[in-house]
Amino acid sequence: MVSRQQTESGTTARTGVEAVTKQRGRPRSFDRETALEKAILAFWEHGYEATSVSDLTRVMGIGAPSLYAAFGDKRSLFDEVVRVYGTRYGSFGERALAEEPTARAAVERMLREAAAEYTAPGRPHGCLVIHAATNCTSPEVEEDLRERRNANIAAFESRMKAGIAAGELPAGTDAAALARHTGAIVQGMSQQARDGATREQLEALAALAMAVWPDSSANPARSRTEAG
Amino acid sequence: MVSRQQTESGTTARTGVEAVTKQRGRPRSFDRETALEKAILAFWEHGYEATSVSDLTRVMGIGAPSLYAAFGDKRSLFDEVVRVYGTRYGSFGERALAEEPTARAAVERMLREAAAEYTAPGRPHGCLVIHAATNCTSPEVEEDLRERRNANIAAFESRMKAGIAAGELPAGTDAAALARHTGAIVQGMSQQARDGATREQLEALAALAMAVWPDSSANPARSRTEAG
DNA sequence: GCATTTGCCTAGTGATCGCTACAGAAAAAA
DNA sequence: TTTTTTCTGTAGCGATCACTAGGCAAATGC
Structure with a gap:
């Protein structure tokens, strides 16, 4: 119930084969990945504190409850932003x-x-x-x-x-x-x-x-x- | 009435001779310079945004109205902090x-x-x-x-x-x-x-x-x- | 059809933000 | 002393902060 929300829904790995199981409830109306990318750009430009949750919901195009359901609180969203940023933009050094x-x-x-x-x-x-x-x-x-x-x-x-x-x-x-x-x-x-x-x-x-x-x-x- | 409050009170230059004129009202209960130094250290450590006015009043040992009367708003206090920092700590380069x-x-x-x-x-x-x-x-x-x-x-x-x-x-x-x-x-x-x-x-x-x-x-x- | 599950929207929570009105306190001026 | 001037402390302003309760919407399972 807790960690489930923060992962991409709709896919489950089963017996080594990736099986797509239909989700039970209402599907998400936004693409989690593109919303995350918007969050990366916002945090990147303005930093952690200066980027408010209302800033995030605006640039991500979703409401606050959707943000919290999909990414957890602001801190865990930032953690994910830093992690993805590292692989997507910050890996040239490694x-x-x-x-x-x-x-x-x-x-x-x-x-x-x-x-x-x-x-x-x-x-x-x-x-x-x-x-x-x-x-x-x-x-x-x-x-x-x-x-x-x-x-x-x-x-x-x-x-x-x-x-x-x-x-x-x-x-x-x-x-x-x-x-x-x-x-x-x-x-x-x-x-x-x-x-x-x-x-x-x-x-x-x-x-x-x-x-x-x-x-x-x-x-x-x-x-x-x-x-x- | 506006700029007067932000300067050290009690001294006025008159006819080229520095004359100390007694202030009319209740004197300030704190030393403006030491309070400013505390503000410098606070802004220096935590930055402009992360240093709240209540942080400032706590470390400076004064109430908010005294802060605003002596230094103007948070922004103008920061401006003075930057200016004094430059001469007090940041002048080694020049x-x-x-x-x-x-x-x-x-x-x-x-x-x-x-x-x-x-x-x-x-x-x-x-x-x-x-x-x-x-x-x-x-x-x-x-x-x-x-x-x-x-x-x-x-x-x-x-x-x-x-x-x-x-x-x-x-x-x-x-x-x-x-x-x-x-x-x-x-x-x-x-x-x-x-x-x-x-x-x-x-x-x-x-x-x-x-x-x-x-x-x-x-x-x-x-x-x-x-x-x- | 109906029940269940899950996401979205509205509207709000208490806390803190920067800032200030107001009344009392402490000094000089009269 | 009384008046005037200025500072201080309380108390609170509206705005925004991160965050969420509750009701509705939209999908699947039966």
């Missing part, structure tokens, strides 16, 4: 870390993609995880996203340590500092995307930031028109 | 830019001091201007601090351009990108200070970030225990 052959290539790709993602047209700028729960009345929400941010930095560090172990980075490389630096660049890029920076400006920033890597070439701060 | 002989030395000092300021004990961590007005219901407050952040980046850029003109930086240096990069580092440091980073961690991050400068030495990402 993907780069997992797919690129070196830590350096992974971070370079991540920063380049961040410049594009954080300024993508038709979406709120910047990163939801970085901005949606700052200055919250309820500390739990704030703490939840804080842990995600710190987990990201920890993931950077472990990837860099793997790079050191693999010999792709010098043995003396300070993985923790490099990871924190990468996190600061990502967070700073997200902030500046919110503050109106363009994709090109963020790309230049990111390219410059790559100069801190041990095997970088000299004179990175030269303009691209001169240095190529 | 000072470094103005006092250091080179742009590079100025940024290096600014980042080093930021690591200390953003983690100073007994105060909220991070920067009020960066964090206190994200996700606001009223866009004006958000825009006000956004303009301050962008003005800071513009100040970085003009200092770097001056450095190029003075010959202390290579002529091809991309001042705009370097300024945005510096802004990203500062904003990232502030975010990480809020997320629990220590002063030492931020100092390592800042030292690493200085490697993007044209005249930096090689292999900056090495640990200090090995390289220094």
